[in-house]
Amino acid sequence: MTDSRRRSLLLGSLAAPLLAAPAYAQGWQPARPVRMIVPIAPGGANDIIARMIGERLSAVIGQTVIIENRPGAGGNIGAQAVLQAEKDGLTWLFTSANVLTANTYLYGSRMPFVPLRDFTPVTRVGVGTLLWVVNAQRPWRTFQEQIDFAKANPGRVTMGSSGTGAISHLYFEKVKRETGTDMTHVPYRGGGPAIQDLMSGNIDMMFDVIPALLPHVREGRFRALAAGSARRIDYVPELANVPAMDDLLPGKGIDALNWWSVVAATGTPEPAVAGMHAALQRVLAQEEVKQRLLGLTVFPLVDENPAAFGAFWRAQVPVWRELVEASGATAE
Known part of the structure; x- marks a missing residue:
């Protein structure tokens, strides 16, 4: 895969990701506080972005959004915590790309879950x-x-x-x-x-x-x-x-781009997934949020729908596999 193709895949939906948000999705109104699990230690980029978005998300959904850091095993521990929680739309994973893509090839036989099977996509929230x-x-x-x-x-x-x-x-x-x-x-x-x-x-x-x-x-x-x-x-x-x-390093084809997203455990009710997507669309449409993210060099975006993010995610897997294999990195 060419580097221009990689960049196109990564940035292709930036042209119109933040159109006016639709009316808040009906059929999902969390009755209790929502947990957003961040699979790294406090102070990193995932944590900063998650807390910024979580603060605004609370106002949109009418419930407290608790940011819970669960670091370890390259993000797998936090991801497993989401999989082990009740699939009731109250627990979500906020993660960068590696947990959903690279870890499969880093951990090999020790990978405790299959990302595309065990998680359902909601949306990306930014690229940097x-x-x-x-x-x-x-x-x-x-x-x-x-x-x-x-x-x-x-x-x-x-x-x-x-x-x-x-x-x-x-x-x-x-x-x-x-x-x-x-x-x-x-x-x-x-x-x-x-x-x-x-x-x-x-x-x-x-x-x-x-x-x-x-x-x-x-x-x-x-x-x-x-x-x-x-x-x-x-x-x-x-x-x-x-x-x-x-x-x-002209001609070397280095163009390091990362993306952050929200996913849920497979089996989470579809109205909750659609509701979270709509809520995040409302958050990312706020001018103050967009400017704060841009000030951190993060391009804010929301995929058109969860299926669109799922298609992007699947296309990214071979890109990250190539990066892992070329690096020789392994967590086994």
């Missing part, structure tokens, strides 16, 4: 890219300076990720292959703990989703050396001059 950042106390001022150092000092540069097989890890391995460098991957149970270690200088860098990194770039603790997308992030002033992958 990665940012290559270093601790501001490190000497590297440019991406090339760091790559030159890594070539001269194999294994010395340490990169913290939100977990083995996370998008940060998979694209870090791709950059290593394309630059011919030997840098050390340090997996964490979510982006939050990795950020803490990067702040304290225990690791050198991260190449991760942007929402949790951007405040530290703005406050001068981290230095941004590269955007993971093919093109520059020119819609965020602080990042407009940060070179992108096409600038730094």
Whole structure:
């Protein structure tokens, strides 16, 4: 699959994802608080986006939305918690792409569920890219300076990720292959703990989703050396001059894009799934929410309906399989 095709598959529905939301779906009105399980530790991008959306979702559905962090096993523990809950429309999974795609190939025979069989799609809520950042106390001022150092000092540069097989890890391995460098991957149970270690200088860098990194770039603790997308992030002033992958590694086809979504356990009543989709459409149509997400470099979107998200999800599985297999990453 070509890289232009990958990008088209990922961004294809951005053209008109936030049309005026339909009337709130009838037949679903949660009678008790709703749980949104986030399968990573607090402080990472999943957590930040989920809490932002959950706050607004509470007002739309008339019930408290409880954000519950259940990290571990690359997101599988949180996903299993959703599968083990009552299928009553009160428990949902808010996750990035890896749990629904890459983990199948990372965990192999140890994968405890089949994502496309055991979960039913609701919708994506956003798409974003990665940012290559270093601790501001490190000497590297440019991406090339760091790559030159890594070539001269194999294994010395340490990169913290939100977990083995996370998008940060998979694209870090791709950059290593394309630059011919030997840098050390340090997996964490979510982006939050990795950020803490990067702040304290225990690791050198991260190449991760942007929402949790951007405040530290703005406050001068981290230095941004590269955007993971093919093109520059020119819609965020602080990042407009940060070179992108096409600038730094032209012709290598690196265009790191991630997506966040809400899914439910298979067997959740269809009116609840349709109701959650409609509620999220109302949330993402709010101008304040859209602007807050864009400020975090996340493109807000809602798929036309759950079936449309399901089709996109199925098309993404071979893309992530290729990333995992090329990286050599495994959680077995």
